[in-house]
Amino acid sequence: xxxxxxxxxxxxxxxxxxxxxxxxxxxxxxxxxxxxxxxxxxxxxxxxxxxxxxxxxxxxxxxxxxxxxxxxxxxxxxxxxxxxxxxxxxxxxxxxxxxxxxxxxxxxxxxxxxx
Numbered sequence: 001x002x003x004x005x006x007x008x009x010x011x012x013x014x015x016x017x018x019x020x021x022x023x024x025x026x027x028x029x030x031x032x033x034x035x036x037x038x039x040x041x042x043x044x045x046x047x048x049x050x051x052x053x054x055x056x057x058x059x060x061x062x063x064x065x066x067x068x069x070x071x072x073x074x075x076x077x078x079x080x081x082x083x084x085x086x087x088x089x090x091x092x093x094x095x096x097x098x099x100x101x102x103x104x105x106x107x108x109x110x111x112x113x114x115x
Contacts, residue, residue, distance in 0.1 A: 050089035
């Protein structure tokens with residue numbers, strides 16, 4: 001089943017998780033996390049796991065990954081306090097590479113237009 005066609009509960013919970021995680025990143029004392037953006041959230045139907053895609057303005061992806069790993073427990077704790085559901089999903093962070101793909105496609109189109 002397509003993830004976008006899931007039931008209404010997941011479609012209501014994903015933006016809530018995205019907002020909570022975004023606020024945590026923005027209010028973090030780590031300057032690398034302050035520049036990070038939550039681009040997409042996908043939660044399992046049983047609310048046990050959620051995957052958060054994160055991108056950053058900076059190209060230093062290794063520092064972003066390590067900063068997310070360090071602050072994962074703190075973000076999980078804030079999420080458990082803010083959510084009013086029976087289960088609070090376990091967070092998994094992944095880097096969103098869609099902006100890199102867009103840049104690559106734009107470069108290819110640019111080379112085609114030059115010829």
